Amino acid sequence: MSPDAARADRNASIRAAARAWREAGAIDEAALAAVEAACPDDRRRVGPVFRVLLFVFTLIAVSGACGFIWTLLGNPSDAVNAALALAGMAWRWGYPLYAGAAVAALLGSFTVVPGGRLAWIALPLILAPFLIRGAESFRLPPSLRASCAAALGVALAGLYVAVNVASYDQAWLEVWNQNRSAGPGSEGWRALVWTATAVVPVACLAIGLSTRRYVFLIVGAGTTVASLITLRFYVHLAPLWAILTLSGALLAGLVVVLRRHLDSSPGKERGGFTAEPLFEDLARGRMLEAGAAVLSLSPEARPVHEEPRFSGGGGSFGGGGSSSEF
């Protein structure tokens, strides 16, 4: 990223913060205008929708290029090429999506070589300190910091996939490796991955809570859920319906208690956390919630190729949501 672009990027982040403050009523219109005048941004900024479009077409172009090279030369290192191309674009333009995809492609390239799982473990551990530092460094402009954070999130997720016991037992990372050894690994390794399946989410959550780093919080929460599902897969403590209902009720209860705990403190914050929104776009968040509901709660469609007719077991349990058939 050129110095001019980096300066404009820094100014854009300050202007964006000021607009959020204005929307939250923290500053008035005159203060916003003064901030915008003091931090000029001479670049034409690309919004989130446009970024996604550019990313989609870049991915198609990279895939097409890799396919072209593969067809022409029989070169199998598609994932490495893609990783390099995406990393270069992330560094040049500072798009977090590209940075995350570059790390994913780099990890993907190790699935075809012997010892790939070890690379999935070692690479994130090696990269993480640099990415954490990059994500918070003043020397980098905001978009490159965000790219480091995105790369860190993907690397941590990759680390978890590599140490998850189900992934180890079912050789998820060795599927494309034709030289892989058959059968499960040693008991010692298995005990190690069992431990890691439990430890990695806890470690991520602990780091996230103690340092208030979003990436670790989000990865920690996601991997905790994944580890609980893994545990249920191996250990049948209770019927699935009981686990789901009780866990759901416990989770909801925990959230309500946590919210009250945070709200009851002076300034509605504890340990640097608050349940109040801070300069966030609530309308956009609500649209995303509604979109998520369509994706996850839409009922099964009735068949339309035949006329509606009665059948004893017809229909499905749901409508407006759940769709498990009786």
Next chain:
Amino acid sequence: MNPDVARAIPEMVESGLLPAGEAERLLRVARGELVSVFWELRALLYVGVLMITAGVGLLVKENLDRIGPVAVAAGIGLAAAAALAWVARTAPPFSWRESWGEAPSPNLAFDYVLLLGVLLAAADLAYVEVHFTPLGAAWPWHLLIVSVFTGLAAFRFDSRVVFSLSLSTFAAWRGISASGLGGDLFWERAGDALPWNAIACGALFALLGFGLKRTGRKAHFEPMAVTLGWLLILGGLALKLESAAWAAALLLTGAGLAAGAYRFRRFPLFAFGVIAAYAALSRLAIYGLHEDLLGCAWFFVTPLLMIAGLILAQRRMKEPL
């Protein structure tokens, strides 16, 4: 955290741009010393509701013989009634405008207890229909009843999430799984009725959104209705993508949508239109190319042209797309 903002705030206070009283809180946020978990808590509540409804569904499925259909129906109905009663007691008076404005709901659990109540009520109705068959041969109509019920609840309690459920349940009544259109597009061979149903449904939703906005009644529901409507229209056309005529129709519709959305700055719709038009164009081109190499070249060169076109389009706009 944002070190640039953190460094700028003290300078803004010194130069009088920022009031000193506000600066301290803003500085803590910029330094990462104060972090909001507002959306994270909502996401966890959402997951909790999903787990409870899935668990209840499994409980009924696996223990039907032991519990008995009347007890099941009564149990789910009571739980739904309890949730909805709490919501009715907590909700503000009805208004055609957005009840909460831009502020968060006064109670974090409100939206999700409403969602749980609606889902349980819908499940109970479906269960009653399956086991007591009050609708007989017209059993698919229970989806329409659920759609109307959730729609009324969405309007009364001003919930975008429940409104989106109402629309997707209506689509399910017409045979379209709103969450499965992407899968249908690539993996399933659609019959003749499904694409037309999807297109008609989508047009209806888009008109509904237009009406809501035009009349100013629950105008904030409009983006959901219009977005889902256009997704269904484009998805319906894409269902028959193997036909050149349908691909051409998708190309024209997608291009038209992109042009209209560009004009009215409806950016998500612009993205849908561009992607749909590109998919249709690729379909038309790829069927004519019989060499793998040419196919790869198509998917290497044309995205670069699309990127160039998008950058040109964006530069003509005054604000970020």
